[in-house]
Amino acid sequence: xxxxxxxxxxxxxxxxxxxxxxxxxxxxxxxxxxxxxxxxxxxxxxxxxxxxxxxxxxxxxxxxxxxxxxxxxxxxxxxxxxxxxxxxxxxxxxxxxxxxxxxxxxxxxxxxxxxxxxxxxxxxxxxxxxxxxxxxxxxxxxxxxxxxxxxxxxxxx
Numbered sequence: 001x002x003x004x005x006x007x008x009x010x011x012x013x014x015x016x017x018x019x020x021x022x023x024x025x026x027x028x029x030x031x032x033x034x035x036x037x038x039x040x041x042x043x044x045x046x047x048x049x050x051x052x053x054x055x056x057x058x059x060x061x062x063x064x065x066x067x068x069x070x071x072x073x074x075x076x077x078x079x080x081x082x083x084x085x086x087x088x089x090x091x092x093x094x095x096x097x098x099x100x101x102x103x104x105x106x107x108x109x110x111x112x113x114x115x116x117x118x119x120x121x122x123x124x125x126x127x128x129x130x131x132x133x134x135x136x137x138x139x140x141x142x143x144x145x146x147x148x149x150x151x152x153x154x155x156x157x
Contacts, residue, residue: 001058002057002058005058005059005060006057006058006059006060006076007059007060007061007062008059008060008061008062008070008111009062009064009067009068009070010061010062010063010064010109011063011064011065011066012046012063012065013063013109014047014049014050014061014062014063015033015047015050015061015063016109017061017109017111018030018050018052018059018061020107020108020109021052021054021059022052022053022054023092024089024092024093025054025055025089026055027053027055027056028052028053028054028055029052029053030050030051030052031051031052031053031058032049032050032051033047033049033050033051034047034048034049035047035048036048041064041065042063042065046063047063048062048063049061049062049063069110070106070109070110070111070112071112072100072104072106072112074112075104075111075112075113075114076111076112076113076114077113077114077116078113078114078115078116079116079118080115080116080117080118081117081118082117082119082147083117083146083147083148085117086103086115086116086117086144086145086146086147087144089113089115090105090115090144093105093107093113093115094107095107095108096108099143099144100112100143101140101142101143102114102139102140102142102143102145103115103116103120103139103142103143103144103145105143105144115144115145116145117145117147117150119147119150119151120135120139120145120147120150123135123150123151123154124136126154131154131155132154134153134154134156135150135151135153135154137153138150138152138153138154
């Protein structure tokens with residue numbers, strides 16, 4: 001068991017969200033479901049929590065009611081090895097959601113994700129500040145991050 005597990009509060013769609021998330025990411029699974037007992041805040045027998053793993057990271061989702069919503073102040077950062085991964089995760093999480101700038105997307109459940117190729121970090125850490133700045137300026141104009149566009153910008157003289 002990991003020392004810290006993200007705990008996600010949903011109104012009533014914890015199981016639907018967890019099922020969706022495990023379908024998006026390889027090496028992922030729902031690992032447990034608990035149900036509300038009698039005389040508790042939720043309807044008896046309805047899903048209370050869903051434990052799931054995404055690529056080895058444990059999460060718990062709660063059906064806690066409408067009191068709280070997600071905000072982009074907390075997001076899930078997805079490291080992508082190449083453009084194919086960026087495209088796959090972006091397209092899946094954007095389905096029913098909305099895009100934001102700089103590789104951020106809010107999914108249909110309100111959770112915000114950062115879909116970022118590892119190449120972006122490499123370019124932003126370039127020892128040549130001009131290359132790093134050109135990559136940053138290109139990234140600031142994007143919603144979904146395009147690696148080739150970043151590289152072309154960094155390489156421009």
